[in-house]
Structure formats: C-alpha cells, structure tokens
Amino acid sequence: MSQGAGANTPAPFVFAPMPNDPIAIVRSSAAFCVDLDGVLWEGNRLLPGAIEFLEQCHAAGQPVAFLTNTVSLSRRMLAGKFRRLGIPGTEEQIFSAGRAAGLYIQSREPGARVFVLGQAGTVEEMVSCGLTPVERDAGFVMIGVDRQATFDKLKAACREGLNGAELVAANPDRWFPEEDGPVPGAGCFKAFVEWCVGRQAPVFGKPDPAIFHHALRFLGHPPERVTMIGDNAEVDLGGSHAVGMRCILVEGAHPHPGLDQPDATCRDLSALLYLRSDATRLRHV
Numbered sequence: 001m002s003q004g005a006g007a008n009t010p011a012p013f014v015f016a017p018m019p020n021d022p023i024a025i026v027r028s029s030a031a032f033c034v035d036l037d038g039v040l041w042e043g044n045r046l047l048p049g050a051i052e053f054l055e056q057c058h059a060a061g062q063p064v065a066f067l068t069n070t071v072s073l074s075r076r077m078l079a080g081k082f083r084r085l086g087i088p089g090t091e092e093q094i095f096s097a098g099r100a101a102g103l104y105i106q107s108r109e110p111g112a113r114v115f116v117l118g119q120a121g122t123v124e125e126m127v128s129c130g131l132t133p134v135e136r137d138a139g140f141v142m143i144g145v146d147r148q149a150t151f152d153k154l155k156a157a158c159r160e161g162l163n164g165a166e167l168v169a170a171n172p173d174r175w176f177p178e179e180d181g182p183v184p185g186a187g188c189f190k191a192f193v194e195w196c197v198g199r200q201a202p203v204f205g206k207p208d209p210a211i212f213h214h215a216l217r218f219l220g221h222p223p224e225r226v227t228m229i230g231d232n233a234e235v236d237l238g239g240s241h242a243v244g245m246r247c248i249l250v251e252g253a254h255p256h257p258g259l260d261q262p263d264a265t266c267r268d269l270s271a272l273l274y275l276r277s278d279a280t281r282l283r284h285v
C-alpha cells in the first residue's frame, strides 16, 4: 500500500493573519476622530498618552476632531475640562451627541420647546442651539443622562411623550466609564421613556452617521483617510466602519457579537506614539 501523498512532504505553510499594526495605521492617517470617555479620560482621570498623542498629531500635521457621545456636559464645559486636564483642544473641535441632537431639533422647529431629561450641561447645549427648555407642553423630549433623576422627573418626561412630544435621544450607550467603574448611560433613560411611551427615540450621537459626517467636513478629509480611536465597539467601531473610516479600539473595549473587527487595537494612546522625541520637545516649548 503506497504511502499517502505528502507523507514525506512538509505541511503547507499557513500564514497566520497578522493583526494590523496600530502605529502603521496612525502614520498613514490624514486625520483622526478621537473619543473622550475611556480614551482621553475616565471621569476626571487623564489616561496614559492622551496629551502626548494629541501633541504628536499636531506635530505631524494630522488634524483631530473629538467625537463624543457626551450629553451631560455642554461643549463649553468640555472645553473647560480640556483646560483643567491640560488637553490641547478647543470647543470648535468637539462634536458631541448633545449638540447633534440639539441641532436636529432646531432644524425641525427653530426655537422649539424642549423637555430636557438631563443635566445642566444638556440644558445649556439646547439653549446654545437656539431651543427653549420647558417643564411642560414641550414639542420634544430630549433624553440624555440625568444623575439627579427622580421618579417624578422620569414621569414628567414620559407624560410629555404620551401627550405627543417627539422623543429625541443623545445616544444609545448602555454605560460609560468612570474612575470607580461603569455608570448607566443615556441608553438606559432612552429605554425607560420608550417603553412607557411606546415609541422609539432616534439617536443623534455615535453610531448615527451624521455626527461622523459633521466631523469629516471639519477635518477636510475623506473617510478612508481618517481613523476613529474609541473604546466602544458598538458606537465607535460600528459607526466609523459604516461611513468608511478605519477604527482603532483601545483595550478594555467590550467586544460585541456580530460586529466588525477593529482595524487594530492598542493598550491606550501611549501605544500610538512614534514621534516620542518631538512630542516631548513640544511639551517644553
């Protein structure tokens, strides 16, 4: 009986798929969209490499837009937090879910009466979009994160919806990271109101494509040349891939069944530094 073919031949060499090199992606990107919570900071704690990475982008001529599902802080407040933490960035670079939702409502009905299920920062952003926050007889219910929410406030939001107000949600986030662990996100408030009212609230933060397109217009580059850096597989990865951008996820991001794989992963932003000497030098000029 002849030996089976190949008994003396080496097994075919199979190339294991190599994970993409995050540094190669960073170097070949024309610009970046950078998430805030879980990428630049956790609560009030700055994460490793955040400032140095942004200084590197500046030195390399790669513009940055900050793309965040934040709704509890206005863009003005976020810019203040940048200053407190020493993060180089301006209000004009920030694209927030609160702002995107406010601009949508303003486009539907300039000056609209809005019941805000959210905090002072959400109210401030609605006013900056030209809207009128009200306690009753609202045309819209704006759903964000409300740390002071009481049953009465949730009830009032639901009643506005039951009376016909249009529901608008900042984002679908289940939770967001803080120093002591996960905090329930706007998606939890969204689910509460939707269940009572029996209608869905459209989402205007990530992964809605519009907020990515606003940022891309600001950056002035086509999506295939821009890389999203985020920590949330559902909104950062799903949203950026849907518009044709690449995405690097920081480790600790929660994988989500059925979603794309990221183009690369990294421990934190310090793993994306390749102009170390320039970045260091820039900090001292």
Ligand SMILES: [Mg+2]
Residues within 6 Å of the ligand: 035, 036, 037, 038, 039, 230, 231, 232
């Ligand atoms: Mg995040």
